[in-house]
Structures are given as C-alpha cells and as structure tokens.
Amino acid sequence: MKLDVPRLPRRVALKIGAGLLLDAAAAAAFVSLRAHADEGRVIPVEARRFKYTPSEIRLKKGETVTLAFTAIDFVHGFSAPDFGVRSDLLPGRITNVTITAKAPGRYTFLCDNFCGDHHEDMNGTFIVE
Numbered sequence: 001m002k003l004d005v006p007r008l009p010r011r012v013a014l015k016i017g018a019g020l021l022l023d024a025a026a027a028a029a030f031v032s033l034r035a036h037a038d039e040g041r042v043i044p045v046e047a048r049r050f051k052y053t054p055s056e057i058r059l060k061k062g063e064t065v066t067l068a069f070t071a072i073d074f075v076h077g078f079s080a081p082d083f084g085v086r087s088d089l090l091p092g093r094i095t096n097v098t099i100t101a102k103a104p105g106r107y108t109f110l111c112d113n114f115c116g117d118h119h120e121d122m123n124g125t126f127i128v129e
Contacts, residue, residue, distance in 0.1 A: 040063065040064040040065050040066065040098075041063070041065045041066070042065070042066045042068055043057060043065055043066070043067050043068065044068045044070070045057075045067050045068065045069050045070070046069075046070050046072060047069055047070065047071045047072065047076040047078070047089050047111065047122075048071070048072040048073050048074075048076075049073055049074060049115050049116055049118070049122075050111075050115065050116065050118040050119060050121045050122045051121070051122055052109070052111075052122065052123070052124045054124070055123070055124035055125070056124060056125050056127060057124065057125070057126050057127070058126075058127045058129065059101035059126055059127070059128045059129070060101065060128070060129060061101055061102070061103065061104050061128055061129065062100070062101065062102070063100070063101050064098065064099070064100045064101075065098070065099060065100075065101075066096050066097070066098045067096070067097045067098075067099065068094050068095075068096055069087070069089045069094065069095040069096075069097065070089075070093075070094055070095075071089035071090055071091045071092075071093075071095075072091065073091065074091065074113075074115050074116075075088060075089065075090055075091065075113055076088075076089040076111045076113055076115055076122070077089065077110075077111050077112035077113035078095075078097060078109060078110075078111065078112075079109065079110055079111075079112040080099065080107065080108075080109040080126070081108075082107040082108070083099045083100075083107065083126075085097055085099060086112065088113065099126075101126065101128040102128075103128065104128050104129055105128055106125055106126070106127055106128075107125065107126040107128065108123055108124070108125055108126075109123065109124050109125070109126065110122065110123040110124075111123070
C-alpha cells in the first residue's frame, strides 16, 4: 500500500531549514556566553571595518572578564600583546577571549588581520584601574 504524503515546496522547506539553523546558532551562542559567565563579567564586543565597539573597556585590577566578540563583515583579528592573547574573529560566530587585568594602566588592543585601507585605525584601549 502506497501512502500519498504531501511534499513541502522546496522554497518553504529551505526557509524552515534556515530558521532551524538560526535557532540552533542562537542557542549555541547563549550556552557559550552562559558557560563563560561563571568566569567573571562578559563584555560583548562588535568588530567591523574599521572599529571595535566598544573601543574603550574599563577593568578593575585583578578582574577577569570574557570578551565575547562578534565579527560583522570580515575575518578580523584581536590582539592584546600586553595580555598575551590573540584570536581570529570569524563572521557569524561568537569568539570568547578571557583576560585578567593584572596591573593598572592603559593597554592597547588591535586588529591584526588586514581588513582594508583604514585597518590601522582598528584598535581600542583597556583602562585598568
């Protein structure tokens, strides 16, 4: 016996599939952020040509924070030489970087993946108090 099962039009099936993928990505990002929340404060940071938002991040001496980066438009880099960290920031993914502010001062972070004519302007400052 053969059953007549109606099929979804391809366009509808693709939209449903895309929606499920977006839901899964959002859930994974939420779980990732929650996992890092136990390590201290989580600071969302957006990377886009040619800036980080926020570009100034204030920390307390001894504070451990997780920077939750989202690259909007390009594969950017994050480098904070004084903290000994660097990471690639991939579009569409959250990249978590955990740092500890050990001494008061002003520390520069920057994009170390060339992203265009104003790449050298893509930097920011940690202010540790």
